Amino acid sequence: AQTVTQSQPEMSVQEAETVTLSCTYDTSENNYYLFWYKQPPSRQMILVIRQEAYKQQNATENRFSVNFQKAAKSFSLKISDSQLGDTAMYFCAYNTDKLIFGTGTRLQVFP
Amino acid sequence: DGGITQSPKYLFRKEGQNVTLSCEQNLNHDAMYWYRQDPGQGLRLIYYSQIVNDFQKGDIAEGYSVSREKKESFPLTVTSAQKNPTAFYLCASSIWGKDTQYFGPGTRLTVL
Numbered sequence: 001a002q003t004v005t006q007s008q009p010e011m012s013v014q015e016a017e018t019v020t021l022s023c024t025y026d027t028s029e030n031n032y033y034l035f036w037y038k039q040p041p042s043r044q045m046i047l048v049i050r051q052e053a054y055k056q057q058n059a060t061e062n063r064f065s066v067n068f069q070k071a072a073k074s075f076s077l078k079i080s081d082s083q084l085g086d087t088a089m090y091f092c093a094y095n096t097d098k099l100i101f102g103t104g105t106r107l108q109v110f111p
Numbered sequence: 112d113g114g115i116t117q118s119p120k121y122l123f124r125k126e127g128q129n130v131t132l133s134c135e136q137n138l139n140h141d142a143m144y145w146y147r148q149d150p151g152q153g154l155r156l157i158y159y160s161q162i163v164n165d166f167q168k169g170d171i172a173e174g175y176s177v178s179r180e181k182k183e184s185f186p187l188t189v190t191s192a193q194k195n196p197t198a199f200y201l202c203a204s205s206i207w208g209k210d211t212q213y214f215g216p217g218t219r220l221t222v223l
Contacts, residue, residue, distance in 0.1 A: 004153075033209055043199060045154075045214035091153055097208050098169070099144070101153035 023092030134202030
């Protein structure tokens, strides 16, 4: 079965610090895409970062970067210089022909 | 502005009624999706459509129906056969199946 596991239900970080959210997945596919989405209290799902599995280079988007380990099927998200606006639920997902979501990590950024 | 709109934002339904949730996109995307989110959980796929006049069941299609008569529109009907419809519903679209899905703001459905 295709699954996505986020082992950290909740995390907290102080403003301006760095935090890493973990994600592992299980698939037999070789060609797929990986995503991190953010869901703030408004509940809209917002794309944070995207990684194509055939690319070895880790994706970065400003303060957000990933550590993609294809052999280990690991896809962690690092948030640098955390801001209060980063407080949200974060979902890891991968896409072969369907988008499969993890159960999410609730991140709280404290001043 | 390009994007995905969903209406209404909040919807209340009496037991035994069918209700239809609207989803419209002006991104010229071929694929559209409907997800359901329950408290404390991730998203589960209800239905998806990769092209006009065609759609496929997702993981939890029972009690729901869809249509795709226009590229930009993918309405979801929650029928009286859906036993526990109270949830948050999200619509998404993408250029094609494996690429990035972009989401609308969601509809909160409550059964009274």
